[in-house]
Amino acid sequence: xxxxxxxxxxxxxxxxxxxxxxxxxxxxxxxxxxxxxxxxxxxxxxxxxxxxxxxxxxxxxxxxxxxxxxxxxxxxxxxxxxxxxxxxxxxxxxxxxxxxxxxxxxxxxxxxxxxxxxxxxxxxxxxxxxxxxxxxxxxxxxxxxxxxxxxxxxxxxxxxxxxxxxxxxxxxxxxxxxxxxxxxxxxxxxxxxxxxxxxxxxxxxxxxxxxxxxxxxxxxxxxxxxxxxxxxxxxxxxxxxx
Numbered sequence: 001x002x003x004x005x006x007x008x009x010x011x012x013x014x015x016x017x018x019x020x021x022x023x024x025x026x027x028x029x030x031x032x033x034x035x036x037x038x039x040x041x042x043x044x045x046x047x048x049x050x051x052x053x054x055x056x057x058x059x060x061x062x063x064x065x066x067x068x069x070x071x072x073x074x075x076x077x078x079x080x081x082x083x084x085x086x087x088x089x090x091x092x093x094x095x096x097x098x099x100x101x102x103x104x105x106x107x108x109x110x111x112x113x114x115x116x117x118x119x120x121x122x123x124x125x126x127x128x129x130x131x132x133x134x135x136x137x138x139x140x141x142x143x144x145x146x147x148x149x150x151x152x153x154x155x156x157x158x159x160x161x162x163x164x165x166x167x168x169x170x171x172x173x174x175x176x177x178x179x180x181x182x183x184x185x186x187x188x189x190x191x192x193x194x195x196x197x198x199x200x201x202x203x204x205x206x207x208x209x210x211x212x213x214x215x216x217x218x219x220x221x222x223x224x225x226x227x228x229x230x231x232x233x234x235x236x237x238x239x240x241x242x
Contacts, residue, residue: 080113
């Protein structure tokens with residue numbers, strides 16, 4: 001697919017939030033649903049954790065400043081996925097990051113657009129996808145088309161929400177996992193929620209950068225990464241140790 005030249009990518013990322021740790025292993029693009037989410041101190045902490053593990057981060061909002069000022073709530077699914085793709089295309093002009101493996105994190109309402117972009121628009125060099133509270137049950141038609149390892153992270157979720165999540169991911173062919181935190185993440189994250197999310201994201205990225213290298217190295221043997229469709233319970237749902 002050719003680059004999307006008509007959309008002003010700078011409108012999504014100003015002020016620029018590119019963080020480059022020493023000897024980064026990959027670049028993680030973090031899509032936020034709006035500018036306040038991108039500027040939130042808790043989400044900046046998530047980027048700090050990723051940077052500490054040698055992941056460069058680029059945070060951007062799917063809403064422009066003008067849209068935010070006009071109190072727009074969402075650019076819509078089509079525009080969201082196109083804007084995610086535009087951000088990926090823009091990396092070709094950045095020599096410091098253009099050859100890095102890429103991962104994508106979608107936060108809240110941005111998660112569905114990230115899933116749609118990853119499924120439909122062939123995002124270049126994408127090695128992993130992480131979705132926080134993305135309501136996967138609303139976009140199962142995109143999930144079945146994903147071909148990258150995908151981690152779904154839910155804040156404290158009741159049995160009905162977990163059942164909807166299982167149903168939405170049941171037919172996925174990509175390696176995937178759903179992790180349920182013990183803390184709530186919406187409408188405002190509870191204490192410890194974003195710390196738990198950051199740890200889950202780092203562990204997933206660490207594992208799946210390795211998976212991508214294995215797949216590349218074993219392609220001649222026809223090996224394929226396994227799928228992990230299970231939902232990991234929160235700590236307070238696990239059996240007590242005896």
